[in-house]
Amino acid sequence: MMLFLADFSVIRPEPGLLIWTTLIFLLFWGLMGKFAFKPIQNALKEREQDIQNSLDAAKKAKEEISSLQSHNENLLKQASEERAAILKEAKEAKESIISEARERAKEEAQKIVQAAKVEIEHQKMEMLTNVRNDIGLLSIEIAEKLIHQRLSDKQESLQLTQKLVEEIRFEN
Amino acid sequence: MSKFVAILKKRYKRIIRMKKFVVPFICLFVIMANTFIVEGAETHSEELKNATHNHDECSCHHEEKYDPGASAFHHIADANAFHLFGDYYLPLPCLLYAPSKGFTFLMSNAFDMHHHGSGTKAIDGYVMVHGSIMRVKQEGFPMDGEVEVTCYTEKEAADGKVTYQVVYDEKCYELDKKTSYDGGIMGGGVTSFYDFGMTKNVFTMILAFLILFFLFRKAAVSYITRKGQAPKGVQAVIEPLFEFIRNEVAIPFLGSKYEKYLPYLMSIFFFILGLNLIGQLPFFPGSGNVTGNLSVTLVLAVIAAIITNFSGNKHYWQHVFNMPGVPWPIKFILTPVELFGLFIKPMTLMLRLFANITAGHIVIIIFVSLIFIFGQAGENLGGSILGGVMAVPLTLFMMAIELLVAFVQAFVFCILTSSYIGAAIEEHHEHH
16 A cells, blocks of 8 residues: 555645646746737627627618618509599599580580570561561452452452452461 | 449548548557557566565565556656657756755756666766656765666565665665655655656646647637638637637626636636647657646646635625524534635545546556556467457547546536636625
């Protein structure tokens, strides 16, 4: 057992190795910290930040694009709605104009017809008056002639008068 | 027919792709096993020498028994020289201090090491035994200058205490281990000298530091030069680990204050992970058992404890000394428990990492030792082959587990430290 312990030298803390280890480890810590671990840590942190920023920017851009797209869609929708409205209005206007025109034309035609009727009536009346006047004059002429002729023959004159009167009646 | 050819081509491509991974892995394992086998063989033939029973005379003779335990302890131990291969060692600077003599500075190759890290020379009373520097304790040995020594032995005293001896001029001289602060419990204690040298573990730590610094600096720079681009190369390897520790460890426990502690938590994780992984390599520049050394984990745990307690806010200390909402007699029990907790928490950190890494390494070495156990230390070739057949899959399995453990233990140390700091800085709104 003693021999085992005597040779197991790694378990004995030796002053030389203690001092050297302390020195080397502290130096390692200091130099590696300053020239390796800190720059690497800073670079990694910076890169992580960069990645995060890039991701955020990409997300933002995506959102912007999608909002722009929806905006465009809205615009398109609005435009098509407006077009439809305008078309509808135009159609309505056309129809109303046509119907108005038709109405007016009807009225005008009626007026013309009315006027024509009045005119016709007027002319008819005038003609009738003229005819009546002519008949009166004619009857007077006939009567004169008859009177001239038949005053000699009473019988005959009577028959004639009768005949004439009849004719007039029929004619009228 | 053409369809069949297409299928074959596809299969072939897949095999080629697999080969890319499998072949280097097999090569790596073979090299690893060879490294161990070579070292193990050395252990058998050269290492274990015993003194004769006669206490007055001193001589070196081989002991024929192979000791897998001793071999394992040797391989996981810190060393004053880095074994490359064969008898070649990477010289490391040694700074030694003996209160009676003062400082001695030398390179470890001055000891002229041969057999398994044992030097043939003594310099100023210092010798190299199994890769570790020791100092002659007994009088009569020339304490100045360089002398040739014969060999090293172990000697068991009457009370059962085993000491290392150096044989010089046919006489035995007792050796002192380097000072360690275990209070003699683990066979150490304050001795006649201190070793402040750059050991194998220190070398490995500096290497890991440089590799990690190079990799992370490269990644940090590419974050600036390749700004706004996807991560690539080193950057792409480091980033998931970094983000994992930040997002799964730092932020959940520390909340909004995490950035202040992030460099520390990252340092802990990557320092331990790097050392664990380097320790997995069985040959130079790996093989340094750094995170499996208590001195190292002790320092890491103490730093964790210091950071935790210095970050502690009013609520934290109130919960330690005067738990709110608890009847006062209970507080006599609770306060000591909480106070113990302040020390137990870093202690568990220290022991967990140490035990996991050390245990993994020991198991691997023991598995490889099967070759020598079954081969009866090189006398039985059939047994060696049988041992090898058993050792290879077992070691392969263990190495895979150790790879997992390397990550898990680094993560566990980091997440527990993070949770301790988190508990210390947490703002309590409701009372228990």
